[in-house]
Amino acid sequence: MKMIAFFLNIFLTMLFFAPAIVSADPPLTGKAAPSFTLNDVDGKPVKLSDFKGKIVVLEWINEGCPFVKGHYENGNMPSLQQKYTAQDVVWLTINSTRPDNSEAYNAGQSKEILAKWHSHATANLMDGDRTVGHLYDAKTTPHMFVIDKDGILRYQGAIDDDRSAGGGKKATVNYVAQALDALLAGKEVVTSTTKSYGCSVKY
Amino acid sequence: MLRYFIRVFIVSFLIHNVAMPLFSQTYKGKPVSHVSLIAGNILSGKGFTLGIKMDLEPQWHAYWKNPGDAGLPMTAKITDGHGYTSGELRYPTPHKYKTGDEVLFGYDSEVVFLLPIKVSPGAGSQPQFKVKLTWLACKEVCLPGEATLEFRSDTISPPQRKENQRLLDRWTARLPQPGEGFNLDKVGTTVTEVNGKLSVFMKFLEMAPGTITDFFPDVIEGFVADHANIVIGETGITLSLTPESKASKLSEIKGLILIGTSGYEVNIPVRN
Numbered sequence: 001m002k003m004i005a006f007f008l009n010i011f012l013t014m015l016f017f018a019p020a021i022v023s024a025d026p027p028l029t030g031k032a033a034p035s036f037t038l039n040d041v042d043g044k045p046v047k048l049s050d051f052k053g054k055i056v057v058l059e060w061i062n063e064g065c066p067f068v069k070g071h072y073e074n075g076n077m078p079s080l081q082q083k084y085t086a087q088d089v090v091w092l093t094i095n096s097t098r099p100d101n102s103e104a105y106n107a108g109q110s111k112e113i114l115a116k117w118h119s120h121a122t123a124n125l126m127d128g129d130r131t132v133g134h135l136y137d138a139k140t141t142p143h144m145f146v147i148d149k150d151g152i153l154r155y156q157g158a159i160d161d162d163r164s165a166g167g168g169k170k171a172t173v174n175y176v177a178q179a180l181d182a183l184l185a186g187k188e189v190v191t192s193t194t195k196s197y198g199c200s201v202k203y
Numbered sequence: 204m205l206r207y208f209i210r211v212f213i214v215s216f217l218i219h220n221v222a223m224p225l226f227s228q229t230y231k232g233k234p235v236s237h238v239s240l241i242a243g244n245i246l247s248g249k250g251f252t253l254g255i256k257m258d259l260e261p262q263w264h265a266y267w268k269n270p271g272d273a274g275l276p277m278t279a280k281i282t283d284g285h286g287y288t289s290g291e292l293r294y295p296t297p298h299k300y301k302t303g304d305e306v307l308f309g310y311d312s313e314v315v316f317l318l319p320i321k322v323s324p325g326a327g328s329q330p331q332f333k334v335k336l337t338w339l340a341c342k343e344v345c346l347p348g349e350a351t352l353e354f355r356s357d358t359i360s361p362p363q364r365k366e367n368q369r370l371l372d373r374w375t376a377r378l379p380q381p382g383e384g385f386n387l388d389k390v391g392t393t394v395t396e397v398n399g400k401l402s403v404f405m406k407f408l409e410m411a412p413g414t415i416t417d418f419f420p421d422v423i424e425g426f427v428a429d430h431a432n433i434v435i436g437e438t439g440i441t442l443s444l445t446p447e448s449k450a451s452k453l454s455e456i457k458g459l460i461l462i463g464t465s466g467y468e469v470n471i472p473v474r475n
Contacts, residue, residue: 028398028399028400029399029445030399064344065344065345066345066346066347067345101343101344102343102344103343103344134303134304137304139272139273139304139305140272140273157427157447163275164275164337164347165275165339165347190448190449190450191447191448192447192448193427193445193446193447193448194427194447195422195427195428196273197273197275198273199273199274199341199344199345200272200273200274200302200305200307200341200345201273201305202343203302203303203305
């Protein structure tokens with residue numbers, strides 16, 4: 001009996017201290033967006049469920065990535081953020097860069113850079129243990145996800161069709177703007193998945 | 204005097220960045236990659252192959268035409284041709300780099316991309332032109348590269364031509380080969396849809412089981428390939444594709460079949 005109690009104790013201890021189980025399957029467009037809670041750059045917890053009833057954009061970011069820099073430094077990303085947050089869209093940036101990566105920035109540095117870039121995101125979230133990055137299977141920076149008012153993932157992929165580090169200068173279509181315009185007009189998102197491009201997420 | 208030195212500095216800077224046949228990419232003062240143009244035997248008035256040689260410092264890599272889950276491929280184009288034009292850049296069989304769920308296709312250490320050069324009637328007998336190159340080199344960070352290099356065949360010495368030709372021959376041998384020799388054109392496909400994704404099984408009908416080592420797909424227009432979950436079975440390959448929209452229609456899958464470390468080009472028609 002003591003032996004059973006001993007092993008039960010070990011099992012429960014392992015269960016308690018086990019790392020968060022991350023879904024091996026990437027989220028599917030048309031299905032519920034996985035829920036998460038992350039601290040923002042000021043240390044304030046932000047839950048995806050806080051924004052139920054609103055359209056939410058998730059933007060994977062790494063301030064050291066030239067593709068991200070391109071989209072911010074030419075004003076493309078901030079103007080998109082400004083345009084759609086003005087229409088009650090929630091825009092969350094998520095940084096899943098491994099903290100010991102040579103180009104990783106801490107929350108304070110991240111906040112400073114994003115302010116310099118005139119970011120209009122609703123909140124800038126730090127995903128230092130990379131759980132949410134893996135949960136969404138974010139592959140690049142930027143990698144964009146659009147979630148509708150019912151919490152259903154409606155778009156995932158590239159920001160546009162530029163596919164260069166030029167920050168969207170050669171883009172003929174901005175997939176995120178296209179998805180947001182459709183959702184705001186109550187229409188179906190036609191292009192629901194594209195191949196994202198950029199730096200790999202530095203997990 | 205100061206103006207003279209400033210002028211010399213500016214001219215030297217421009218020559219280094221625009222006209223030199225070698226470009227060195229650096230990051231925080233340390234070398235990342237060195238890119239140069241090489242040519243071997245050139246017959247007057249005939250087309251030839253120009254090599255774009257890239258030497259990468261340890262742990263840095265550059266990308267194949269389908270970079271995989273991230274990255275950008277090398278591109279090359281003649282900009283100031285004087286009667287010489289470039290064809291489609293040819294990429295040697297790449298390596299596959301896998302980290303966690305991420306798959307990249309590319310090169311490390313040394314690679315020579317091959318650019319076919321065509322000549323128009325009336326072009327000068329000594330090829331002279333500029334080539335614009337763009338690429339991305341990544342290690343822990345990614346660094347876009349861009350350079351315009353000038354090529355002048357009359358500046359290459361005979362021994363250098365010989366050495367270049369050996370290098371070009373070596374990398375030409377690493378280009379993907381046509382797949383017919385291995386009956387890679389004898390293939391049947393089965394497509395099933397699961398959760399909005401297409402699972403495509405490509406069965407090779409006249410091939411000894413276990414011959415295929417790997418499969419590197421080209422970019423498939425209208426679909427996103429799941430590079431991390433390409434299954435190589437005894438008789439075929441399973442590839443999972445997510446359509447970009449309901450209008451996406453799959454008609455063919457192009458890519459490289461790996462047999463050992465050699466790449467063979469396939470163009471597999473798909474009937475839905």
